[in-house]
Amino acid sequence: MVFSESLKKNSDFQNVYRKGKSYANKYLVMYVLENNTNRNRLGISASKKVGNSVVRHRFARLVRESYRLHENIFNSGLDIVVVARKSAAFVGYAEIESALLHLSKLHHIIKIYFYDEEN
């Protein structure tokens, strides 16, 4: 990913959970915090409650793919954490993608005219 890297350390995750703002919809919960750099950092989390290893890996790939394909419309300088909810275990790419964009819009972290154009 050109403008982004992944969020790795547990302490970074805890930081975002504590200080960041969150919105949620049917499939996802999204936490956002400014990180004072010019790059975005994306973290993906899926607990064992969501499903087995196959389900959790698939969820992470779908979120990463959705983010990658829309990377250029996101604002930069953000730590973003996406958490799976239980209902996300059984849905496909289209649902994850629209859920991600919906939450991004609520956070006002994407360039609106791109979002409007797609809808």
Place this chain on the structure above:
RNA sequence: UAAGUAGAAUAAAUGAUCGCGGCUGCACAGACGAAAGGGUGCAGGUGAGGAAAGUCCGGGCUUCACAGGGCAGGAUGCCGGAUAACGUCCGGUGGAGGCGACUCCAAGGCCAGUGCAACAGAAAAGAAACCGCAGAACUGCCGCAGGCAGUACUGUAAGGGUGGAAUGGCAGUGUAAGAGACUACCGCUGGGCUGGUAACAGAACAGGCUGUGUAAACCCCAUCCGAAGCAAGACCAAGUAGAAAGCAAUAGAUUUGCCCGAUCUGCUUUCAGGUAGGUCGCUUGAAAUUGCCGGUAACGGUAAUUCUAGAUAGAUGAUCAUUCACGACAUAACCCGGCUUAUCGUUCUGCUUAGUUU
């Protein structure tokens, strides 16, 4: 053809575009970092499973411990073989089930000791009489002989009933009634014989033979087992903190260059240590494929060929098109050998039983 039984293979396919982790080659930068190490782009090639799962056994590997022996604890438990090893596998023996192919079995020892056996039943262990059967005695009634009823006593394990289990089974002889008391057959026990490496099997002989079950009850016997795990462990190594030597003591460092003032006790080198970070361990192996040889088989030997993920918050996804049976279970994390459990389906092979046709 149908039903069954044993085993094996496979785990949607093809193409296009975008994207990800190793590897190899080339190019670029040498702008990141104290160092160790790393970055960017392009091309090529490569990238999860039959169970990768559960983490239930066994082994390699690593570190620690260890003269030798014993106790405790755990595991295994018919016999022989295979193997690095096993609780696994193969071939047998015995038992159970099935018409059969075939399947299943924690299958050592209650003549070392201790314990338990609820309910029912007379009785479930140092020892048995509830009913029944039989005997002689006494009492009563009827009476020619004798019979019937009751009472306590004695004998009796045939029969009834209880139970998961009741003192070998069944038939006969025998007897007052009975009883291995005696007899035949079966079973059991014993020491030999024959066959087999053995478990065990077989035929005969001898003994009238013994009151049971339970060891997934304690236990006994035999065999095996040191502990922890790749977040093991090895190496490099900021910072912090430690030691030694040297320099400085009207000194040095910081405070923008100088002065004053203020604050602090330092600076350099070496050694030890090993946190953050990095590298290795990390995939060439009890390896895979094919052929031949040995073995009933598990498996072993041998020759040729091949190199087949190696991430470190953790790489396989998305979109489009076509086809079909419309896609189950489930994602490597040091590596092997097993076991167990989950699973949409498809295909093939051997065998069995029943039916039909020739």
